[in-house]
Amino acid sequence: MIKLNRTPKPAELTSELQDTLTAEFKLTGKSVWNFDFIKKGLLGFSNDKCCYCEANINEESKYLEVEHFHHKDEYKDEVLEWDNLLPSCKKCNGTKNNHDTKLEPIIDPSKIDPKNHLKYWRYRIKGSDDIGKLTVSVLNLNEQDRLVKKRFEIGNAIQEKLEQLNELTDDYINGIQKNTRRKNRIVNGTKGLMKEGLPSAIYSATSATVILTDLEYDKLKNKLISLNLWDMELIQLEIDLNKTAFKLEK
Numbered sequence: 001m002i003k004l005n006r007t008p009k010p011a012e013l014t015s016e017l018q019d020t021l022t023a024e025f026k027l028t029g030k031s032v033w034n035f036d037f038i039k040k041g042l043l044g045f046s047n048d049k050c051c052y053c054e055a056n057i058n059e060e061s062k063y064l065e066v067e068h069f070h071h072k073d074e075y076k077d078e079v080l081e082w083d084n085l086l087p088s089c090k091k092c093n094g095t096k097n098n099h100d101t102k103l104e105p106i107i108d109p110s111k112i113d114p115k116n117h118l119k120y121w122r123y124r125i126k127g128s129d130d131i132g133k134l135t136v137s138v139l140n141l142n143e144q145d146r147l148v149k150k151r152f153e154i155g156n157a158i159q160e161k162l163e164q165l166n167e168l169t170d171d172y173i174n175g176i177q178k179n180t181r182r183k184n185r186i187v188n189g190t191k192g193l194m195k196e197g198l199p200s201a202i203y204s205a206t207s208a209t210v211i212l213t214d215l216e217y218d219k220l221k222n223k224l225i226s227l228n229l230w231d232m233e234l235i236q237l238e239i240d241l242n243k244t245a246f247k248l249e250k
């Protein structure tokens with residue numbers, strides 16, 4: 001889960017339409033939020049990801065559900081309030097179900113930065129305060145098969161890539177492969193890896209956390225600095241990754 005910057009509500013969602021459809025919902029309970037312009041607007045500010053678990057939900061929109069942060073049955077007036085709508089995968093939406101977010105607040109990632117309330121340890125997310133703990137529990141953010149295993153696979157692949165990049169760099173330093181082609185492979189490989197932790201990438205909080213907290217990353221960074229290869233793009237990538245990465249539990 002990462003902080004999302006909500007974009008303004010779609011122009012198609014005029015106040016008149018919102019009033020008409022909200023009245024219709026109150027009367028009939030019909031799904032008045034299933035419009036392409038609403039889904040497109042939500043996917044736009046979440047980079048096509050579930051706002052809670054960061055899985056991709058753009059596959060023909062079949063996994064996307066319009067999530068009402070404050071539950072629509074309890075808070076009917078907000079059924080089409082743009083600020084109350086989030087893009088969620090079926091699984092997270094179903095797990096959160098009819099939890100009352102006003103009585104027992106959890107993190108709305110479009111309003112609260114999750115990393116101020118969540119921390120990370122061995123592919124599990126933990127709350128660092130009450131709202132963080134309740135968020136983990138209500139959304140079941142440590143669901144083993146779907147989330148923890150996925151985080152492990154991602155983390156393991158990242159660690160492997162970091163080890164490979166260190167080996168390539170060692171060969172370069174030792175003069176075994178000291179050529180431009182090798183240099184480019186190291187620098188571009190490092191950049192490509194770090195881009196997996198940018199907000200636009202799936203499971204970016206996991207990737208950013210694993211990259212920045214791995215000892216192999218520190219080693220690689222120090223070697224590239226000593227070779228004058230740690231350029232402005234890498235500096236900026238590290239700044240960006242720090243925005244999404246969780247703190248480790250101590």
Ligand SMILES: [Zn+2]
Nearest residue numbers: 050053089092
């Ligand atoms: Zn999800």
